[in-house]
Amino acid sequence: MPDDDLIVKVSKVSDKGMVQIPFDIRERLDLTPGTKMIVMTTENAVVLRKAELLFAREPPAGLLRKIRAMFSKVPIRDIEE
Numbered sequence: 001m002p003d004d005d006l007i008v009k010v011s012k013v014s015d016k017g018m019v020q021i022p023f024d025i026r027e028r029l030d031l032t033p034g035t036k037m038i039v040m041t042t043e044n045a046v047v048l049r050k051a052e053l054l055f056a057r058e059p060p061a062g063l064l065r066k067i068r069a070m071f072s073k074v075p076i077r078d079i080e081e
Contacts, residue, residue, distance in 0.1 A: 021048075042068060 009022045021031060029050070031037075036051035042064055 040064070 007022070007025050007028065009025065011019050011022065013019050025031070031050070038049045038051050040047040040049070047064070
């Protein structure tokens, strides 16, 4: 997905530790009920990735570099609540 197609939204953590993934993101990534996700952390971020895609395209180190670069380009004013 090109950086121009980046969707950034704000979601809250519930008292049970759950976070809702906004509909437009679930739709774009075809996240349906039962989709298995890998949960990873970087310094100050949580990264979700479809389990079947984790190593299919690149190793985790390359993925994390891309994620850090992508988020460094997102001005805080562009985040929708």
